[in-house]
Amino acid sequence: MKQKELRHAMETQFRYKFYNSTEFPFLPSMGIRHIMQGFEAPNEEIGYIGMLHLWWVNEDSGIEYDNPRYFVKGTWNSEWLDTPQEGLKLAIKLQAEQAKVYDENKLWEVHIRNNEEIKRKMLTIKEGDEEKELDNEEKIVYN
Structure with a gap:
């Protein structure tokens, strides 16, 4: 029972400092x-x-404020982990999940599309150069 009370007190105190920090409202938009x-x-x-x-x-947290501040809607949920090892496992898992903030398939699609566009432009330029060479050859007059 004592541990439960300590955890409640620690969480309340931590949240108070956390919510009053300058960066708090901006953390979700920074990806934290x-x-x-x-x-x-x-x-x-x-x-x-x-x-x-x-x-x-x-x-929505469902909390109504007298003087609301208009920031990102959302809430911070919590859980307690009993051992440092549990925390380390969770941190590693979260790191692995969030390591890629992009979709690899979409990147490949964009890369392929971009290469095809470059290839098409190069062919157009090459065809234009060949036509110019043919025009130049026809204009040459040998005396």
Whole structure:
């Protein structure tokens, strides 16, 4: 029960500092959708409290504000991980999932289309040069 209370207090305090930071409203637009923070008490009796994982989802939180600030709609969900190893595994998994922020197939399509366009232009230029050479040969008068 003590660990649950500590986690609640740590999460509340962390979220307060997090929400009041200057960069907070802009994190999703910068591509930062996961935050992980470990908590440990120096006291041997308490020790490792856990690792807090916050992740952003694009959905309405349902909270009504007296003085609303108009930023990106969304909310930060949370979960607690019991060991640092769980946190490391999750971080590696998230890194692998987010390593590619592009679709390889679309890149290949664009690359092929671009190469075909260049090839077509080169052929047009080459055909134009050949026609000019033929015109020049016809105009040459030998005396």
